[in-house]
Amino acid sequence: MLSGSIQHEGTHLAVCVSSFCMLFLKKALGTIDYRNGDDIILRLAPEEKGKCILQIGTNSGEKAAKIAEIVGDDVAGIDVNMGCPKPFSIHCGMGAALLTQTEKIVEILTALKAAAKVPVTCKIRVLDNPEDTLKLVREIEKCGVVALGVHGRRRDERQPDRCRFEEIREVVKTIQSIPIIANGFSGEIERYEDIEKWRDTAGTSSIMIARKALSTPSIFRSEGVLDKYKDIENFLEFACQYDECYTMTKYVVQRILGGDQEHDPRGKALVAAGSVLQICKAFGMEDCYNKWRDDRKRKQSKKRARVDDDGVYNIEVSFPLKRLKNSVGFSPTPKMVLHDYLVETKTPKATYETVKREDKRFVSTAIIGDKKFRSGIGQPNLRMAEQVAALAALHGMNIRSRLEGNWEED
Template identity: 35%
Template sequence: MVLSFCDKVILAPMVRVGTLPMRLLALDYGADIVYCEELVDIKMLQCKRIVNDVLQTVDYIAPTERVIFQTCEREKDRVVFQMGTADPERALAVAKLIENDVAAIDINMGCPKEYSTKGGMGAALLSSPEKIEKVEETVNLVKIIERTGVAAIAVHGRKKAERQQHPVHCDFIKAVSEAVSVPVIANGGSQELIREFQDIEAFRSVTAASSVMVARAAMWNPSIFRREGSLPQEDVMRNYIRYAVMYNNHYTNTKYCLCQMIRDQLESPLGRKLHATQSTLDICEVFEMTSFYESCQLSQERKKVSLNVSIQETQITDNDNEENHDTVQMPVKFERKDYLPQVTPKMFLLEWCRKEKFPQPVYYTVQRSLDKFFRSVVTVNEKKYCSTLWDKSKKLAEQAAAIVCLRTLGLPEGKVGEEESDLIRKRKRGIQDESVDMTDSQGVEQIKKRLHSNENFDDSNI
């Protein structure tokens, strides 16, 4: 454990609670230090560190594209990274990976849950169950830990076999506090001792600890850190939802945290509505925050567009040294609703190339590692065209490139309201000629075969 904060109130949300929105909310209400949830070393070592310019966060993203750990500048000097590990080399590698984004690193040596102990983590690091059966042996163990050079030690005042419903052993924590010189953080008082802010100091005093770590009591109501007193439950929930929306927190985690706050009222009308939600938007509707959700989504989309325009991506061809000043560029996106249903810009461009006896258009597409978006360059008559904006799919990026080419050449692109072109008339005749009874399976198969045999076929038109 590397922790150098003394005489501080510490929040340590456990299980799935220590995500960024909850940590920021706790800081709002007066917590000095916040913990992330326990994250396993192997999972962290698979992550890639990404600076998210849209959300203004640092995201550690797994190969599955899931955000495993997220932090921001506001909590950089106040967030403790809690690590589950059974291997010193892996633990060191994770520490080096995240050291510039967190204030401290905590090695979890106390979790008795099976998922930790099976992997040799948590309480398994204590080497044997007997170690915590007697206070004397616990004190000896802590002295050994102190000699490793740790800056602080957090003590959860229960035995390995005990759970939340068992009384916390304040005398055990006090014995450890008096036996070592490093700061001791007292933990485990949520269930029976900590109900309001003043109880935090009382728990610290009775355990003779340097500071207090609060988990479940803070999860139930983060405003417990307010010296002036806790806020009404629904006010706290709405404040939490704001952060959850602002930082794109996964709705399942948001829902879980809200259910923990409302825990004894899950059968109330509000609780039932919350239980039925299936998305962040649903949650916002329950709390009459739809307009806030929509404004955040709009703001984020605008940031994405702005970043797409400003990010300098000089590499868009196979040749690393090729300059793109010969590529015609403009900020264009293909919006399906703006175009006629029978045709697409790619089809217009292909038809024009055939008419002019040019080779058919050639599309080259790259994917950006930052957000997995795409941008495409189309080559027509030895000239290149592309949009400066990035799209969420390869097909959309190709359509955008085709639009740039068509607009540069002054050609129709199939937008709603354009004068009807030969291609549109041809497509309409083709649809009329190929009309079949759609209840006839043979007729449907004929249409499929014709579509897929057409080199001009683009399944984005279906």
């Protein structure tokens, strides 16, 4: 899943391979979130309206249609990836596994187009026999897609294998009713002018860029690419603004930084970073992190805990596991702060009731007298679940200020 950055130029591609997503409106961020349990599968920012293409991997027309019904017109279009050669995709009968299953491709695209409120496209790879590629694209054209992406390598080929642009040109000659988008040139593209060059070489209407757009987000600037550290600064600004998760933030910054993380002090600090805050500190952007964190807190502070049907104050708060590990021996934990407050106010001590959900994550309820506090965000173990329940109690009892530090950071 890419819930990642917003780009000023070009189209942001997001991947969602599950049809079991639930829609949430994140008011503090102004975003639309699609979640599978506690995991955010896709986060859409207001700036992405009309620009974000949702790319899906699927082996079923029924599942593809279900996704289309879920996302509605929150995205600008839906693209089916029928060219991914990765084992996880092939193993499930998705991606490049579909290239030799024309009937399945037709079934998927027909069902998706019937259900979708937005335009439908798909992406393939060239087949071992160029004539088979042309037969396939003719069938895809009949399905009513509005554009077709063609990767110029075969299923078993990877970079640095040559991109077969001449075979893409044959597709362009064969299919003239819809735009053809060339893919597979990331290794050849270093600047904006290269995009134009390879588009002309392939004879297509446009170029699809994946890896280069990740390692050099400013590749779409006609004025020229930015210094990599400026790209990182721009990305971190958005990551902080839209509360991007630690794992994805670190992954993207590492891709942009490349080999510099091995010898540059900022790169070494990035490798050691265990939170978005620490990543921002590595690049001198702590103030940026604090600004957007404080903005979210102001918006969230206006919300009161909701009371569930079972009388529990439910407050959706959590914190990274590493935050708890880093506190050992250095700073009080939520449970410690709550315990001290209850002793100080001569209130009965807290007890904890913890359940293990079907997804194998734990949710705990802090019980203090006749009051109960809980966060519905599942945790990896019982210890974390109790600490998060204590944090929920601190919020619910309006004593969160007693706990030092930015525990809620991602």
